[in-house]
Amino acid sequence: MRINFGLSFGLLGLMTVGTQAETLLQKGNKHWLTVASTHDLDTAIGIAREFRYVDKGAKVASSENGYYAIILGPYEASSIQQLKKNNEYIPDLPKDALLSSGEKYTGIVWDQVDQGTTWTFYKIDQPAKLSSGDYSFEAKLEQVSDSVATTTVTGGYKGANEFTFVVDKEGRFSPQTPGVAVLRLDPKLDTPQLVFTRYAGGAHCCTKTWVVFKPSQNVGWSLIDQPALDGDGYWFEDVDGDGAQELLSVDNRFLYAFDSYAGSLAPLRIAKLRNGSIEDVTDEPAMRKRLIQDMAGAEFEAKVRPDLWQENGFLAGWVANKIRLGEGDAAWAKVVRNMKENSGFGPQVCTSGQKIEDCPTDNLKPIPILKGLASFLKENGYGPLPAAAEALTH
Numbered sequence: 001m002r003i004n005f006g007l008s009f010g011l012l013g014l015m016t017v018g019t020q021a022e023t024l025l026q027k028g029n030k031h032w033l034t035v036a037s038t039h040d041l042d043t044a045i046g047i048a049r050e051f052r053y054v055d056k057g058a059k060v061a062s063s064e065n066g067y068y069a070i071i072l073g074p075y076e077a078s079s080i081q082q083l084k085k086n087n088e089y090i091p092d093l094p095k096d097a098l099l100s101s102g103e104k105y106t107g108i109v110w111d112q113v114d115q116g117t118t119w120t121f122y123k124i125d126q127p128a129k130l131s132s133g134d135y136s137f138e139a140k141l142e143q144v145s146d147s148v149a150t151t152t153v154t155g156g157y158k159g160a161n162e163f164t165f166v167v168d169k170e171g172r173f174s175p176q177t178p179g180v181a182v183l184r185l186d187p188k189l190d191t192p193q194l195v196f197t198r199y200a201g202g203a204h205c206c207t208k209t210w211v212v213f214k215p216s217q218n219v220g221w222s223l224i225d226q227p228a229l230d231g232d233g234y235w236f237e238d239v240d241g242d243g244a245q246e247l248l249s250v251d252n253r254f255l256y257a258f259d260s261y262a263g264s265l266a267p268l269r270i271a272k273l274r275n276g277s278i279e280d281v282t283d284e285p286a287m288r289k290r291l292i293q294d295m296a297g298a299e300f301e302a303k304v305r306p307d308l309w310q311e312n313g314f315l316a317g318w319v320a321n322k323i324r325l326g327e328g329d330a331a332w333a334k335v336v337r338n339m340k341e342n343s344g345f346g347p348q349v350c351t352s353g354q355k356i357e358d359c360p361t362d363n364l365k366p367i368p369i370l371k372g373l374a375s376f377l378k379e380n381g382y383g384p385l386p387a388a389a390e391a392l393t394h
Contacts, residue, residue, distance in 0.1 A: 024102035031099035032071040042289050044068035046296025057112035061105040092304050119179035132182045132192040134158050139180040139196050163221035185273035187244040207233030240286035247271040259313025259345050267320045268294040295321045312343050320382045332386040347372035
């Protein structure tokens with residue numbers, strides 16, 4: 001299973017809700033579906049995020065015994081079997097999931113909520129117009145041919161046209177509607193920032209993202225062209241609580257690296273608009289709680305599907321996550337026990353000395369899977385490696 005924490009043209013928000021215990025108490029045949037419980041709030045939030053596509057998503061409730069419960073609903077049901085029969089969108093659940101009246105729950109401490117209709121969509125002959133205070137913006141898609149379309153964005157202060165950017169002049173025309181939004185990405189900037197996207201088409205791929213911002217009052221507007229990303233590209237959350245949103249994505253380098261697309265676990269990456277550029281801030285201390293949540297979500301998936309512990313694509317992403325959280329030694333030992341050789345995926349070497357992409361098929365030779373994984377992690381910045389893994393890179 002590919003675990004992707006992206007969200008299509010929406011925002012995930014954290015909010016602490018002052019819900020009283022009596023409002024959580026359900027009566028008659030109504031129950032909360034409790035999918036898990038834990039002492040750790042970040043672990044609970046990480047598990048709750050796994051249910052973002054189910055109804056209104058999951059909530060985290062505090063309870064009298066000090067645990068945090070991850071709950072869905074409430075639902076009209078007297079058993080989980082009945083609930084799943086009446087709600088086909090409920091995914092596979094762990095064996096210890098249960099229905100609860102909520103009698104012991106003391107309040108909602110985290111809710112996964114849509115922050116409103118942030119994205120405005122634009123298409124041929126239907127430009128999108130947005131405003132933020134005295135600033136106004138427009139994004140439009142112009143079809144050049146049956147297969148090519150360009151995107152143009154304009155904007156400025158009090159109706160003035162202070163910038164015009166034309167992108168994707170040879171961009172592949174796709175019927176999927178692109179989006180544009182005014183977001184706050186850099187807390188130090190007084191002027192609004194504009195984010196717009198364009199879907200490039202293709203299997204699983206790809207979404208291009210551009211960011212328009214004004215570094216200061218005396219400097220013109222700038223455009224940042226971000227590399228294309230799998231699926232819907234970035235989603236946005238205020239991870240560190242500074243009032244501005246980070247750009248979240250998954251590490252596309254893991255897709256197909258050790259398993260099929262569907263079998264690849266791609267670790268979370270976090271970026272921030274800072275000093276006029278998009279910087280990767282994944283490993284900064286302020287992002288650690290979000291990484292813990294990401295890890296908890298992946299491990300919950302493996303609790304529901306224990307076969308994931310035998311899948312190379314899952315193990316590669318999982319051990320990368322554990323290493324950057326400082327838990328690499330035990331995780332690497334588990335990978336050594338569980339990873340399989342000759343899975344059909346994994347790093348290769350060209351025996352004739354050519355680049356992999358230019359190498360004749362007969363000259364491609366797989367690298368031993370653990371050596372290949374250790375080298376892959378090191379080359380892509382997932383370190384420092386456990387000593388046993390580091391030794392394989394020499």
